[in-house]
Amino acid sequence: MANFAITNGSTSGGGTQQPTAAAYTGALIGITSSGTTPKRHKIYDVLIGTNGTPADNFVEWDISRVTAASTSTALAPTALDSADSASLLNVTVNSSTFGTITTGSNVFYIGVNQRASYRWVAAPGSELVAPATSSTGFQLRCRSAAYTGTATGTILFQEQ
Amino acid sequence: MRNPGGYAYTFDPGGMRQEADSFTCSHCNHVVMVKPKCDPNDLGGMCRLCMKMICPACVDIGSCDPFEKKLDRYEKEHRRRIQM
Numbered sequence: 001m002a003n004f005a006i007t008n009g010s011t012s013g014g015g016t017q018q019p020t021a022a023a024y025t026g027a028l029i030g031i032t033s034s035g036t037t038p039k040r041h042k043i044y045d046v047l048i049g050t051n052g053t054p055a056d057n058f059v060e061w062d063i064s065r066v067t068a069a070s071t072s073t074a075l076a077p078t079a080l081d082s083a084d085s086a087s088l089l090n091v092t093v094n095s096s097t098f099g100t101i102t103t104g105s106n107v108f109y110i111g112v113n114q115r116a117s118y119r120w121v122a123a124p125g126s127e128l129v130a131p132a133t134s135s136t137g138f139q140l141r142c143r144s145a146a147y148t149g150t151a152t153g154t155i156l157f158q159e160q
Numbered sequence: 161m162r163n164p165g166g167y168a169y170t171f172d173p174g175g176m177r178q179e180a181d182s183f184t185c186s187h188c189n190h191v192v193m194v195k196p197k198c199d200p201n202d203l204g205g206m207c208r209l210c211m212k213m214i215c216p217a218c219v220d221i222g223s224c225d226p227f228e229k230k231l232d233r234y235e236k237e238h239r240r241r242i243q244m
Contacts, residue, residue, distance in 0.1 A: 040231070106190070107188075107191060115172070116170050116171055118168065118170045119168065119169055120166060120167070120182065120191065121166055121167050122166040122182075122191075123164060123165050125165070126166050126184035128189055128191070131235050131238070133235060134238065136234075
């Protein structure tokens with residue numbers, strides 16, 4: 001079991017951060033099993049915030065299950081232990097569209113002031129778990145009625 | 161909350177740090193934030209069959225179907241489809 005970190009920050013090859021809209025349009029981070037080597041994976045740490053001009057607006061954050069990954073931009077997650085081998089999951093960041101969201105599959109939802117940053121950490125045994133089946137996983141999305149800037153997210157997950 | 165299933169904190173605009181416990185629903189894997197001094201009935205409840213905390217939506221369902229069992233079913237079905 002290896003632990004990985006993925007962020008939609010301006011890392012090399014991470015694509016361009018997408019503007020926030022009133023409706024969910026894209027995904028900051030997507031983590032899904034590949035079609036050939038599906039792996040059960042667990043999200044245990046989520047950090048979210050915004051990096052636009054500060055203002056008092058609310059931003060809604062959502063993690064939902066997907067049955068198909070978004071198309072871009074693929075990025076290799078960083079292993080927290082450099083001795084671990086590369087992740088076998090499909091990880092995408094800064095997608096302008098999201099994949100196929102399973103109806104009613106929202107597992108994490110929080111409204112946060114645009115000026116605030118937020119972190120959620122799961123205790124062992126209480127992680128968000130995705131089954132080892134093809135193309136299933138999670139996507140982190142946000143929306144805001146007033147804020148139109150970009151947003152930041154970091155997810156730490158365990159691949160089993 | 162005793163034995164929380166997670167922990168959340170936010171750094172608010174004024175520099176104030178607010179903290180909250182959370183638990184993850186044992187039946188659907190949904191994260192529920194525990195607001196300080198809230199009514200326990202608003203949080204969901206405890207399943208007396210699996211003895212784990214569950215979210216309000218799963219309380220309304222009224223049956224015990226642990227998420228771990230669901231995962232096993234999904235993966236078994238996936239393996240069966242691949243073998244066909």
